[in-house]
Amino acid sequence: MAICPNCGTSNPAGSTRCTQCGQPLEVIPNWLELLLARYGEAMPAFEGISAERASAVAPTKPFVAQRPAPEQPQPSREVAPEDVELLEELERLKQLSGSEQPASAETPPSAETSAAAAPSTAPKEVDDWLAELRALQEKAALDAAPAMPSEERPPETAPQVSREPHPERETSPSLESLVEAAPTPPAETPLPSLEERLSALTSPAETAETEEGTPAQSVPEWLQELGLVQAEQAPAPPSGESGELGETLGPLPVVEAERPGEAGEVSADEDIPDWLRRLIAISSQTPEAPPAGEEAEPTQALVRSEPEAPPAAELTAEEELPDWLRELEAAQTARLSTPTAPAASEVIPPRVDEAAKAATGVPETVVPPLPQAAEAGVPAVQQEEGSPAGAEEQTADWLAELEALVERPPVAPPPPPPAEEEEVPDWLRELTAEKPAAERAVQAPAVPEVPQPEAAPLPEWVSRLRPTELTAEAPSVEAAAVPPEASAAPSGEDVIETLRARLGVPQVPDVEGAEMFREIVGEPAEMASTPVPEEVEMAPRRSLASVIIWALIFAALLLGIAILSLAVLTRIQELLGATAFQRFLNTPAAAGLLASLEGFRKPVTAIHPGEVVLLSIDYTPATAAEMQPLASVVLRDLLAQRARVLTVSLQPEGAPLAQQLLEGVAGTYPYGEATLNLGYLPGEAIGVRSLAHLRTRPVYGWPHAPCRSLGECPGWKDVQRIEDIALFITVADSAESARWWIEQLPRMSSGALPMLAAVSAAALPTMRPYLISAAAAPSRLTGLIGGMMMAATYEVYTGSPGRALDMVAAQSAAHLGLVAVALAGIFAGIRARTP
């Protein structure tokens, strides 16, 4: 019975076309025809394989023409750059996950050990070791690939495998470990064993020597005659299990290349997870046809034997992908850390084949050749058995190529089942979505079972294709047994997905990072070509000339606005100027201002002539514009009361500002007689306390001052202590300075010194609680004024218009502007919150 690869319909044996859809069940690629024509052989008759040409599958030129140099792995396949980078990423992830693997794989497992560790032939256990091998084969494939002789490697696969040089001898033990890991099936199974198939890859004589206990008649004649690709040519098993086995056994040696001697320990006692079964079934159901215009290598058909997958019912596994990924990774880590040692593993035990038989349960199974076994394991056997060296080399080469063909060529990724689509990361979905529709259409049909031709004797021309001469010219005859869809070259995304699934590499959670990585590695040339100019453009620096030009433009603009505002200012001056402000003070709305001012002036007016008032100038030039009018009006009011004013400052810059104030009124009130500047009091709060020695305080500006210290000044000898001060007033631009005075001065004056504060508008709200508390705590702050508006009120109230009154109009306009901005902000906020 033959299953149509297109529609899955079961067709009678020997049918060449599907009775349902009419598609050819099997085709013989034209490369085979070319080979036949080259060697002058007639087309052999294959049962169940149609003789029509599959142009899309067959290669257009012989293998040897594309063979690269033996020591130089050359990329022979055009793979998308992003695919290559993704493969690199996967390889790196694999290396990270497999870092615990033993570095040296030279020690092959012994045949005895593996034989002792042969598990039972139960299908479940077979699935276990197969699952493990499957999970690890792709992982090891990437590492072992560079070491493969690239002579016979198909052009499509080279870029993915030729990265790390891997000694050939390292791959050989893996095969043996793999063999050891395989459960021993019954020997009487008619299915040709793996050893037989591997030995068939060598010369017939060597094969006969290599076989140990395996009946030679179990190998089909056509397989023995072919020699080169007997595994590929072996008829595929009719059931899906055989396809699973073939899919699993194909890359087994690659897996063991990195972990020699471990297979026998791990395969026997572990169960194959459902996800692996599902993956195997999926991968075997989805043979992909090559995209249009892309040539498929005949040897890729070896991989296409995977379509011979288990039934689709196995796909509906209930386990979720992350779980198995974690389990698989953990299991791999544990297994890889296990030391491996068996020696004498060059000999391939027959248990692999037996295990395969037991797993499949079919008499004849088309199993992909064990690539690394063909590459390394078989030559090793030949050496042990005294085979000619030249034959070994050639055999190893073509076997290595076969291995590469099986391993490297990206196996057509199985379309994820519906249950697994949720686990597929977004970047893989995007990659899948980017694939051409045509390619998808070709890859889409899944063939659960592919009818395989029965074993038949091959003609002599096939035997002449054996690798002892020109192995590269011998294309894999397996391609003939694979439907055209299965020979399709898979895309890089599919390869990545398949490798990821088989390696057990957990899906990268950082999807954005993966995308970014792909974007970065996808454009290396562009990024490297112009790095610096872009950075320079991103952060341009303005030159000095441009800055000056812009500054001048800004100044001109500002002056222009000011000039244009003159006309408006005149009107504003009339509306909001001194006259308007005076009218405002006569309204009840100004009662609060006047009340505060009267409270402030009450101690001032209570000063008797000649009494000393301590005025602290605690502001800096930065705030002098606001504080200077306030200090000036207070000073004038004090002097108008005929008080003597001593100025101090807790700010270093306050002393010269105080001197400036005093010199401003020196014409009316001579400095040194009515006023005197004691300068800066260092130490902040401690400086307040330093007034305890008021008599010794140095006078600011000495020797230009009239006296050195307060006690030495002629008109100030009566001022010896702080108790001689009748009133204290601080003009501060911050609440901090005023608080120092409020906290420290009452302790010095026994609470009898009244205190007033004239602060900035910014410090006014902070200082107001001290004013309110004055009722409960006498001798605290008894008067408080602040801001430009209060200074203007003070000037109006005292009848001495000054600088503050000139600024009232602008200040009022600024108030109105701020109110407008605040209202606009409120409405904007409400509108923004309104849905």
Added chain:
Amino acid sequence: MSAETILAAVLTFMIWSYILGDNPAFRIAEHILVGTAAGYVAVLAWGHIIWPALHAMWSQPSPATVLPFLLCALLAARPWPLLRPWAAVSLAFLIGVGSALAVGGALFGTLWSQVLATASLSLNPADWDEAQMFLTSNAFWQNLAIVIGTIGTFCYFTFRIRPGGPLRDLRAAFIRFWSGVGLWMMMITLGALFASAAMSRFTLLIDRVQWLLGIFELR
């Protein structure tokens, strides 16, 4: 127009050029300001603090004039390991005196007076002579606002522990309500502070613009 007036105007424009972003003109003016202030402070410290003290020590030697210099010398000897323990004496003196003054002043000059002031507020109509004046008095509403704001702010900063007992729900509701009131009070207060600061800075701008207009005889 004098040179210093022109220089002041140029420096003013250089500072204002920051509105276009950080630029060398602004940095030059900024560095001039900082350098001038630092130089002035250094000169001030020497001329008004250090030199008078030295003069007093030499002219009238006494413990009050010598001891400060001794402490200063110990503090300056801190880099030498042998004298480093003695430098701690000066530091202890400075920190101890400063902390004592600051704590004492804050406790009795700010905290205690504020508590007394708030506790002395009266919302009793009997404290007003006329009932009509009680409702129209600014002091009453001011006192009421202070009381509400104080309670609300204290409740906002209450460490909320899951209350127990039969009245835990009532207590939780009380705290929650007054916490909201305190939050709004603080928001209003901060808004008022910000508005006051903005007006204070507007005053500086107005003064500078008027000064510029004055030197260019534009007003």
